[in-house]
Amino acid sequence: MATPAIELEVGERTVRVTSPDKLYFPEVGLTKLDVVRYVLAVGDGILAALRDRPVTMERWPGGYRPDIELSTRGGKPPAGGYDAFYQKRAPSRGMPEWVETCTVTFPSGRTADEVCATELATIAWMANLGTLRYHPWPVTRAAPDLVDQLRIDLDPQPGTGFAEAAAAAVVLREVLAEAGLHGFAKTSGGRGVHVFVPVEPTYGFVEARHAVIALGRELARRMPEQVTVSWWKEERGERVFVDYNQMARDRTIASAYSIRPTVDARVSAPLSWEELADASPEDFTVSSMPARFAEVGDAWAPFYAEPPGTLDAALEMYERDVATMGTGRYGGAEMPYPPDYPKMPGEPARVQPSRMTAETRESEGLDQG
Numbered sequence: 001m002a003t004p005a006i007e008l009e010v011g012e013r014t015v016r017v018t019s020p021d022k023l024y025f026p027e028v029g030l031t032k033l034d035v036v037r038y039v040l041a042v043g044d045g046i047l048a049a050l051r052d053r054p055v056t057m058e059r060w061p062g063g064y065r066p067d068i069e070l071s072t073r074g075g076k077p078p079a080g081g082y083d084a085f086y087q088k089r090a091p092s093r094g095m096p097e098w099v100e101t102c103t104v105t106f107p108s109g110r111t112a113d114e115v116c117a118t119e120l121a122t123i124a125w126m127a128n129l130g131t132l133r134y135h136p137w138p139v140t141r142a143a144p145d146l147v148d149q150l151r152i153d154l155d156p157q158p159g160t161g162f163a164e165a166a167a168a169a170v171v172l173r174e175v176l177a178e179a180g181l182h183g184f185a186k187t188s189g190g191r192g193v194h195v196f197v198p199v200e201p202t203y204g205f206v207e208a209r210h211a212v213i214a215l216g217r218e219l220a221r222r223m224p225e226q227v228t229v230s231w232w233k234e235e236r237g238e239r240v241f242v243d244y245n246q247m248a249r250d251r252t253i254a255s256a257y258s259i260r261p262t263v264d265a266r267v268s269a270p271l272s273w274e275e276l277a278d279a280s281p282e283d284f285t286v287s288s289m290p291a292r293f294a295e296v297g298d299a300w301a302p303f304y305a306e307p308p309g310t311l312d313a314a315l316e317m318y319e320r321d322v323a324t325m326g327t328g329r330y331g332g333a334e335m336p337y338p339p340d341y342p343k344m345p346g347e348p349a350r351v352q353p354s355r356m357t358a359e360t361r362e363s364e365g366l367d368q369g
Contacts, residue, residue, distance in 0.1 A: 006033070010040065013098060013121035017128050024063035025265040030286055032063070035259065036127045041290035043120045045270070045298035046134070046257040050117035053136035054102040054144065056252055057115065060084045061130030064261040084261070086135070090115045099125060102141035106250050107341050116141050132259040133189075133268075135252035138208070139201070146201035147208040148308065150181070151253045152215065153246040154193045157228075159238030165193040166276050168219065168227050168240045173273065175218050179313040184303045187281045189260030189268040194253055198308040203315075205249040206344075211314035213335055214321060216242030231336045232352055245338050256300055259286055270300035 003021040007014050020033035039046060060068070062083050071085040089112045090101045102116040117123055117136070126134065138149040152172065154165040169185050172195055176183045183195040199208075216229040219242060228239040246253055254260070256270045269284035269292075284292070321333040327346055334346045 008036070008040070008124065010121040010124050011119055013096075013119070015121050015124045015128065022063060024060070025263070025286070026063070026065065027263045028265055028285075028287065030265055032128070032130075035132070035286065036124055038259070038286045038290060039123055039127045039257075040120070042257045042293045042298075043123075045293060045300065046123055046255065047117065047120045048298060048300070048304050049255040049257060050123060050134055050136050052116065052118060052140045052142065054104045054114035054116055054139070054141065055126070055137075055255075056135040057087045057126055057129065057131040058084070058133035058135060058254075058258075059087055059130040060132050060261055063130075064132070064263075064265070066263065068261075070261070087129075088112055088114055091129075096125060098122075100141075102144060104137060104139075104144055104250075107248075132261055133254040134258050136255050137252060138247070143201045145204055147203060147205060147247075148199060148201040150197035150199050150208060150211060150311070151247060152183070152195040152197070152212055153188075153243040153253055154195065155241045155243045156191045157233075157236045157239055157241055160191075160226075160240055162187070162191045162193070162279075162281055164226060165191065165240050166279070168223060169193045169195055169276060170273070171222055172215070172219050175215055175222070179215065179309075179317065181309040181314070182306055184270070184300055185273060185276050186256050186268055186270045186300070187266075187279065187284060189254065189258065189262070189266045189284075190281065193276070194268070196303065198303060198306050200308045200310050203311050205247070207311060207315060209244060209247040210318040211311045212242070212244045212247045213333075214314050214317035216244055217321060218317060229335070234352065234354055244335060248337060248341070251338070257289070270298065270303075272299050275299070 005016050005018045006020050007016050017033055017036050022032045024030050024032050024035050068083045099122050100116045100118050101113040103111055103113050105111050138147050138151055154168050156165050173183050181197050183197045186194050188194055220227045220229050226239055228236045229242045230236050254268050256268055258268045260266045265286040266281055267284050267289050271279055325333045336350045337344050337347055
């Protein structure tokens with residue numbers, strides 16, 4: 001028989017947890033109720049990360065197992081459908097009246113109302129729906145088209161790992177400081193490192209993405225053997241990829257304290273810069289993070305108190321790239337967008353370099369230098 005639902009008092013709300021004994025992480029014995037209680041244990045931190053932001057929910061309603069396939073953009077669904085999926089639109093049924101929403105606009109021009117986390121009870125309610133990773137937009141509902149957080153994803157490619165991403169993050173911190181920006185690092189929950197930067201909500205997604213491209217290029221110039229901004233996997237080698245397209249509209253990065261779907265239920269852990277070099281992603285899990293949080297609190301508390309910086313200097317860097325690199329159908333300062341995006345202004349052709357003809361490469365000067 002199914003275990004009866006229980007009710008938790010979260011602030012002024014009552015959150016109903018259905019099937020509380022359902023195993024969500026069988027290998028470590030964590031139940032659905034354990035996942036909800038984890039969210040409450042790190043409540044101040046995860047609410048700060050999500051507050052007033054539209055959130056895409058990554059839902060694993062049956063819990064995590066290695067054989068479960070997560071739906072992806074453009075992927076062909078299996079015969080039985082997906083057991084884990086991204087939910088952008090707020091549920092049309094069963095959503096408490098106190099859960100708020102925010103309207104966002106997708107690259108296609110279509111809009112949707114997404115859940116907007118205004119209180120901890122909303123996050124606990126999302127956890128009851130099977131949400132493990134929370135994907136907040138880098139905007140607030142007050143200005144849903146103006147970016148107020150620059151997010152830089154340092155993604156280790158095959159042959160590299162967390163140590164290489166952490167080393168790149170340290171140099172990125174220096175690049176950011178020279179642009180008048182202050183970054184904060186966290187584990188991705190996997191092998192990567194995320195660096196978030198508070199910025200004034202002055203510019204939109206195009207400008208924010210250009211800022212990340214320029215900062216990533218500068219990082220790659222300083223660490224050419226360790227870092228790349230190449231969109232094409234065949235050109236990346238054993239380097240850390242600065243995934244600038246994670247800053248494009250409707251591309252999001254998991255929030256601090258989100259749970260990664262792994263056997264040991266790792267979480268995305270905010271860290272101080274002093275902790276980063278010696279950190280190990282496996283040290284931060286649903287089981288271990290509450291004790292750390294109780295002891296040291298939210299390592300990113302300064303992030304939310306930090307006066308936001310401006311993207312002006314980073315955008316000047318991008319314009320210098322335009323002046324020196326030019327623009328063109330197959331190259332230049334602009335970089336390719338993800339394949340599901342509409343064609344964007346000034347974007348180079350989305351052509352894998354190995355598929356270009358020799359004539360094309362010669363005519364575009366791509367083999368020079």
